[in-house]
Amino acid sequence: MERRYFLKQSALASSLFFIPGFLKAFENSHPNNFGYKRLVMIQLAGGNDGLNTVVPFTNDDYYRNRPKIALQKNDLIPVSDSLGFHSSLLPLKNLYDQGNLTVINNVGYPNPDRSHFRATDIWQTASNSNQYWQTGWVGRYLDAYGSNAYNAIEIDDSLSLLMKGENNNGIATQNPTNLFKLSQDPYFKNVLNHYNDEHLSEHNLGYLYKTMIDAKSSSKYIFEKNKIASNNAEYPNNQFANQLKTTAKLINSGLETRVFFSSLGGFDTHANQMNSQKRLLEIYASSIEAFVNDLKKQGTFNDTLIVTFSEFGRRVKENAGNGTDHGAASNVFIIGNQLKKQGFYNELASLSDLDSNGDLKYTVDFRTIYASILQNWLAVNDEQILQQKFSPLSFI
Amino acid sequence: MKTKQLQHLFLRTGFGITPQLTNDLSKKNKKKVVEFLFTTNSFLPLEMDLSDLSIYTQEYMKDRANLMEFQRKSNEKIRDFNKLWMERLANSEVLLTEKMTLFWANHFVCKNQNIFFVQRYNNTLRKNALGNFGDFVKEISKEPAMLNYLNSRQNRKKQPNENFARELMELFTLGVGNYSEKDVKESARAFTGYNYKFSGEFIITKYHHDDDLKTFFDKTGNFSGDDIIDIILKQPQCARFVCEKIYRYFVNDIVNEKHLDELTSVFYKDYNIEKLMKFLFLKDWFYDAENIGTKIKSPIELLVGMQKMVPFSFQNTKDVLKIQRLLGQVLLDPPNVAGWKGGKNWIDSNTIILRLKLPSILLSNAEISIKEKGEFEDSFEKYHASNKNQKDFAKVTVDWDFFEKSFKNISFDEMKSLFLITAPNEGTETYLSHLIKSSKKEFCIQLMSLPEYQIC
Numbered sequence: 054m055e056r057r058y059f060l061k062q063s064a065l066a067s068s069l070f071f072i073p074g075f076l077k078a079f080e081n082s083h084p085n086n087f088g089y090k091r092l093v094m095i096q097l098a099g100g101n102d103g104l105n106t107v108v109p110f111t112n113d114d115y116y117r118n119r120p121k122i123a124l125q126k127n128d129l130i131p132v133s134d135s136l137g138f139h140s141s142l143l144p145l146k147n148l149y150d151q152g153n154l155t156v157i158n159n160v161g162y163p164n165p166d167r168s169h170f171r172a173t174d175i176w177q178t179a180s181n182s183n184q185y186w187q188t189g190w191v192g193r194y195l196d197a198y199g200s201n202a203y204n205a206i207e208i209d210d211s212l213s214l215l216m217k218g219e220n221n222n223g224i225a226t227q228n229p230t231n232l233f234k235l236s237q238d239p240y241f242k243n244v245l246n247h248y249n250d251e252h253l254s255e256h257n258l259g260y261l262y263k264t265m266i267d268a269k270s271s272s273k274y275i276f277e278k279n280k281i282a283s284n285n286a287e288y289p290n291n292q293f294a295n296q297l298k299t300t301a302k303l304i305n306s307g308l309e310t311r312v313f314f315s316s317l318g319g320f321d322t323h324a325n326q327m328n329s330q331k332r333l334l335e336i337y338a339s340s341i342e343a344f345v346n347d348l349k350k351q352g353t354f355n356d357t358l359i360v361t362f363s364e365f366g367r368r369v370k371e372n373a374g375n376g377t378d379h380g381a382a383s384n385v386f387i388i389g390n391q392l393k394k395q396g397f398y399n400e401l402a403s404l405s406d407l408d409s410n411g412d413l414k415y416t417v418d419f420r421t422i423y424a425s426i427l428q429n430w431l432a433v434n435d436e437q438i439l440q441q442k443f444s445p446l447s448f449i
Numbered sequence: 450m451k452t453k454q455l456q457h458l459f460l461r462t463g464f465g466i467t468p469q470l471t472n473d474l475s476k477k478n479k480k481k482v483v484e485f486l487f488t489t490n491s492f493l494p495l496e497m498d499l500s501d502l503s504i505y506t507q508e509y510m511k512d513r514a515n516l517m518e519f520q521r522k523s524n525e526k527i528r529d530f531n532k533l534w535m536e537r538l539a540n541s542e543v544l545l546t547e548k549m550t551l552f553w554a555n556h557f558v559c560k561n562q563n564i565f566f567v568q569r570y571n572n573t574l575r576k577n578a579l580g581n582f583g584d585f586v587k588e589i590s591k592e593p594a595m596l597n598y599l600n601s602r603q604n605r606k607k608q609p610n611e612n613f614a615r616e617l618m619e620l621f622t623l624g625v626g627n628y629s630e631k632d633v634k635e636s637a638r639a640f641t642g643y644n645y646k647f648s649g650e651f652i653i654t655k656y657h658h659d660d661d662l663k664t665f666f667d668k669t670g671n672f673s674g675d676d677i678i679d680i681i682l683k684q685p686q687c688a689r690f691v692c693e694k695i696y697r698y699f700v701n702d703i704v705n706e707k708h709l710d711e712l713t714s715v716f717y718k719d720y721n722i723e724k725l726m727k728f729l730f731l732k733d734w735f736y737d738a739e740n741i742g743t744k745i746k747s748p749i750e751l752l753v754g755m756q757k758m759v760p761f762s763f764q765n766t767k768d769v770l771k772i773q774r775l776l777g778q779v780l781l782d783p784p785n786v787a788g789w790k791g792g793k794n795w796i797d798s799n800t801i802i803l804r805l806k807l808p809s810i811l812l813s814n815a816e817i818s819i820k821e822k823g824e825f826e827d828s829f830e831k832y833h834a835s836n837k838n839q840k841d842f843a844k845v846t847v848d849w850d851f852f853e854k855s856f857k858n859i860s861f862d863e864m865k866s867l868f869l870i871t872a873p874n875e876g877t878e879t880y881l882s883h884l885i886k887s888s889k890k891e892f893c894i895q896l897m898s899l900p901e902y903q904i905c
Contacts, residue, residue, distance in 0.1 A: 174785055183615075185787035187794060202798040211775050212797050214784070222797035231838055236802045238809075240817035240898060249876035257702075257745050258871060260793055261801065261900040268798035374513070 090430055091304060093313045093359045094191075094215070096176075097337065099169065099321035101363035102330060103383030104413075106142070107156060107401075111135045114404035118370040122326055122377070133397060141334035144342035145386070152395040153345070154388050155448045157422065159402040161382030161415025165365060169321070169379075172364035177215035179420050179439050190423055191312050192218030193438045194431070198311075202271040205312040206303065208296040215314055222264075223312070224271050229299070233276035236269045245269065275308065282306030286347035293317040294340035301347040304357060311431060320363060324374035337361075345388065358430050358449070359388040362419065369404055370411055381408060382415035385422060387448060394448045421446050450475060450482050456870055457741045458730060460905040461699050462486055463544035464753040468855050468867060483730045486545050487723065493546075494572045495537050497530055499564060507647040526564040531773075531780045532766045534571070538749065539756040545726070549578035551749065552698050553585075556691075557621060558788040560781065561594035567781060569649055570594040582691060582720035583682050586621060587675050591643065591651040599786070601643040605657040611637040614677075616786055622681045624690045628666075635663045640674045688717035692725070699729065701740050702792050708734055742871030745792055746905045748776035751804060754905070755897060758868070759812055760848040768843035775803055796903075806839070808897035812847055815839035817898050818891040821883045849890065856893075861886045868896040871904045 109115050110126040112135070129137030130146045138146055148154040164182045166172045171182075178186035188196070191205050196218035199205065205216050205223030216223030226232040245266055282302045288294040296315040303310060319333050341359070348354035366383025382402065402413050425445035427435035436442050450458075455474055459466035466474075474482050505519040541547045553574045561567050570592050577585040589595055590613070596602055599613035614637035618628045642658030645651050663672045666680050681687050692712040696704055711732070716725045729735055746754060752772070755761075763769045773779040777800055778789055789795075796804075809817045856864065865873075865881065873881065877899060886892055896902060 171785060185785050187787070187790045210799070211777065212799050217794070217797060220793075224798040226799075232799075232802070235806055235839065238806060238817060238898075239819050240895065241805060243819055243880055244877055244899065247876035247880035248874055251875070257743060257793065258874070258900060258904055261745070261796060261903050262874065264796050264798060264801045265805065265900060268802050271798055272802070 089309075089356055090432070091311060091313070091353075091357045092426060092430065093300060093315070093357060095359065095361040096173070096314075096316040097320050097333075097361060097363040098173070098316045098318040099363075100172075100365045100367055100379055101320040101333075101383065102322060102326060102377050102380075103158075103363070103366040104369065105326070105330060106139050106334065107132075107158070107384050108137050108139065109135055109401055109404065110137050112404055114369075118404070120371070121375055122371045136397065136401065139331070139334050141331050142338045144338040147342070148345065148388055149396060152392065153390055154386065155392050155395055155398050157385045157387065157398040157417055157446070157448065158400065159382045159413055159416040160362070160385045160419050160422065161365075161413070162418050162420070163415075165381035165408075165412070165415070167365060167379040167381070167410070169364060174214060176362060176364050176419060177213060179423055187214075188218050189213065189215035190438055191215050191314070192222060193440075194218075194312070194427070194433065195221035195223060197437055198433055201274075201309075202267050203275055203308065203310055205314070206275070206300075206308075206310050207314040208299055209314075209316070213314065216312075223314075224268065224275070226272070226275060227296075227299075229272070229276045229279040229303075232272045236272040241265070241269060275303065278306035278308045279303060284347055285350040286343045288343040288347075289336065289339045291336050291340070293336055294343060297340050297344040298347075301344055301351075304348065304353050305351040322367070322376045323372065323378060324376040326376040341388065355390045357389065358391075358426065359386075360422070360426070361386040361388075366413060368411055369407060369413065381410070381412035383413070385419070387422075389449070392448060398446070398448055417446070418443060425449055450477060450479055452866070453741065453870070454479070454736045455482065456867070457736060458482065458486075459544075460750075460754075460870060462548055462730070463757075464538065464548075464750055465757040465905075467757060468859050468863075471867070479731065483727060486730065487727060489542055489544065491543060491546075492576050493541075493543060495530075495534060495575065496568060496572070497526070497533055499526065499568075502526070502564070520562060523562060523564045527562070527567055527781055528766050528770055530564065530568060530571075532763065532769045534780055535749075535753070535769055536762065538753045539760070539762075546575060546578050549722070549726070550575045552695070553578055554780075555783070555788040555791075556694060557589045557595070558783045558786050559592070559594050559598045560783055561597055563594075563597075566592070566594040566597070566649055571781075577722075579723040579726065580721075582716075582722055583678065585722075586617075586678050586681075589621070590617070590640070590674055590678065591645075593645040593649040593651070596643055596645055596651075601640055602645075604637060604641050604643065606638075606641050606659040609634070609637045609641060609659075613637070613640055613643075617678075618681065620787060622678075622687045622690060623684060624686070627684070627686045627690070632665055635665045636672075636677045638663050639665070639672045639677045643674065682720060685713065685717055688720070689713045692716050695725070695729070698791075699726075700735060701743055705734070708732070742869075742904050744905050745795055746903055747789070747791060747795060748773060748778040748800075748804075749780065750905060751776070751807075751903065755808060755811070758897075759852045759893065761811060761845045764844040764846060768845075772807070772843060776800055776807075801900075801903075804903055805898050805900070808902075809894050810839050810842045811845050812897075813890070813894045815842075817894055818884075818888075820885045822885055852890070852893065856889050859889075861889070861892055864889065864892060865896060868893070869899070869901045869904075871901055873899065873901050877901065 105124055108124050108129050110129055116123045128140055130143060131137045145154060166175060166182050175182055177189045179190040180186040195205055199221045202224035207213055207216050207223055207225040209225045210227050212225045248262055279302055282305050284298055284302055288298045300313045317337055322329055348357055362385045363383055365380055367377035367380040372378050402416055408414050420439055421443045423439060424435040424443040427433050427438055428445050429449045452471055452475060455471055456466055510516040510519055538547055559570055573588055573592055599616055600610045601613045604610040611633050615633050619625050638659040642654040644654045662669055665677060693704060693709055696709055715728045777795060809815050
């Protein structure tokens with residue numbers, strides 16, 4: 054049965070009968086309704102050094118392994134008895150103090166892969182490390198619950214695996230005006246106006262037409278919503294901040310988008326890590342600060358959850374070039390106003406009991422975070438989307 | 450041969466067919482045409498000048514700074530090699546070999562950052578493209594790029610690394626579920642000690658090689674890596690697995706089991722790839738309506754196909770890379786060892802918009818004419834005045850003369866059929882009939898800007 058038809062029928066039936074929870078989520082999906090939940094995923098691409106982001110300043114192993122690049126206690130923003138934030142993260146400390154931040158330590162998965170590409174694929178598809186999946190977990194969410202490409206938007210020029218499903222995909226746009234212009238060529242309009250959809254199900258050709266029709270209407274919808282919305286905060290002037298600025302505008306416009314995705318690159322700090330990580334974390338934190346303020350002012354922060362991850366952390370021991378090599382488990386930041394467990398979700402793993410590569414051992418599987426978000430935030434069937442059963446965590 | 454059959458054959462074995470060649474070959478029968486395909490094939494390596502990298506000796510690169518410099522230059526050369534490969538695809542006479550090379554590159558998926566190894570690997574694919582599959586797998590298992598990519602160098606007697614052994618069976622020969630975990634473990638031992646010299650030459654480090662008995666597919670012996678491959682080839686499933694991949698690539702996304710059986714029994718006899726392909730292209734069912742115009746072009750097929758009709762070349766390497774990236778297929782840079790999935794997977798909202806817009810962006814200043822019969826005003830001028838971004842998208846040199854010459858005696862109706870392998874949607878057909886047909890150039894852009902043009 055066609056999904057659209059199915060949803061329509063179900064909506065019709067819902068006034069009379071009981072309907073499953075996941076359909077209800079879409080039923081009440083009008084964004085002006087209270088409780089239209091959104092998820093913003095952010096990837097710190099390149100492998101952020103989690104240990105110099107949230108620093109165990111009382112841990113001897115930390116200082117022993119990093120004689121040159123360890124951060125000293127008085128350079129940090131103290132947060133707990135044993136952990137401090139990198140000095141670039143003052144805005145995150147503020148969120149922490151307001152109960153809007155949860156830090157989950159040691160997030161990873163069994164047999165971690167240390168290639169950027171593979172590790173990114175694993176995080177984006179939610180596969181095991183020995184599986185090569187061709188759909189992203191957000192893409193599978195769209196397969197099961199989405200109706201249009203704009204239900205998931207990546208702020209970029211092309212679509213990541215994260216947003217690709219078997220039958221449905223999200224849409225990528227760095228600049229809604231450019232995308233709109235590209236898609237609105239009068240020739241396409243004429244072709245699609247004449248198009249006879251009697252054979253819409255026709256294998257591949259039908260799929261091409263269907264995707265184009267959706268792309269054209271999605272880019273138009275995004276463009277028009279974006280045009281009337283505005284930003285209510287001052288953003289720093291950099292590309293990542295611009296991405297969040299666009300995201301905020303789209304959220305505040307009431308666009309029916311469940312998931313947004315952006316990434317900030319450059320974290321592959323094999324050499325001279327100190328300066329580059331400081332600069333990158335500053336870009337990250339100041340942009341997040343503006344973004345959260347923007348959402349708060351326009352009343353959309355309550356219904357937005359911001360999740361920041363990196364494809365892996367870095368080796369505990371520093372290398373010869375004042376940097377660090379590819380590692381494994383690392384921290385994930387959850388930002389929002391509905392957090393059940395605020396602050397540090399769990400303890401940092403041991404720095405003496407490492408895996409055979411000298412990396413942190415994971416204690417939280419990243420897919421349990423996805424399961425929590427799917428089940429408790431987006432109110433959908435997590436097992437169907439993740440294709441495995443994971444016990445959700447209690448942070449949300 | 451009928452025009453549609455010729456078009457079909459050349460879309461699958463190459464990137465399309467020009468009106469001239471259609472005309473020439475239409476007088477020949479199927480057997481003669483297929484023979485023509487195979488006689489024009491010879492091994493022509495794809496090589497670029499790498500002499501300026503000769504200073505980077507093993508000794509010189511012991512210095513980390515020099516090594517980093519080499520890596521940077523090497524990556525630059527790999528991008529140039531990508532462009533060179535694209536040019537080869539667009540201009541080559543040895544059609545089938547090049548198409549097969551592209552196919553194998555997505556079968557024996559591999560990626561490397563050393564241009565010498567990348568070029569070498571690419572030519573190993575080309576050399577074996579129509580050769581013996583068994584020899585092919587053995588060569589691949591010893592290529593420096595592959596030894597690197599699937600961690601064979603880390604595979605040692607005391608600490609086996611199973612990466613290559615697993616992918617050898619899962620992705621290259623048998624397919625998942627057709628071997629046991631024990632087979633992976635035991636065969637990994639046979640590939641221990643595989644290594645290469647700085648020059649890329651294959652060696653087995655005796656010290657790391659496991660010489661003890663291995664039990665693989667119920668046979669026990671002191672197996673070498675080559676022995677393992679020979680045992681795999683004895684499994685009929687190996688022939689079936691490879692044939693299925695060939696079927697999906699060259700015939701149809703949806704497999705006809707009966708036809709697959711036919712291919713498998715031919716291939717299993719001697720694993721001769723050329724024989725298999727010849728058998729396939731001579732089969733009547735290859736030309737069945739259900740197999741014509743049913744596949745979605747890969748980004749490379751789309752780009753090169755356009756070049757076949759209207760020759761053009763990119764002025765800058767970075768534009769080639771940009772377009773490949775936006776369309777989702779960067780040559781020499783596969784997403785992972787499973788390669789590109791292909792088919793519907795190429796298509797999402799962003800790629801479909803770009804695919805439809807690309808011909809006009811590259812060839813006609815981003816403009817697609819919409820002049821209809823009985824209309825006197827350029828109603829699209831306003832739209833086109835404002836799309837400067839699109840016009841600056843990529844720098845190309847277009848050979849319209851070639852196009853004008855080759856389509857000189859071709860009617861607009863014939864053009865439609867030469868550009869579109871599949872019958873257009875009814876509504877689209879009506880719309881095309883309303884358009885003013887005064888310029889073949891304009892009509893060519895209009896045809897290439899249709900969803901139907903994405904099909905091969």
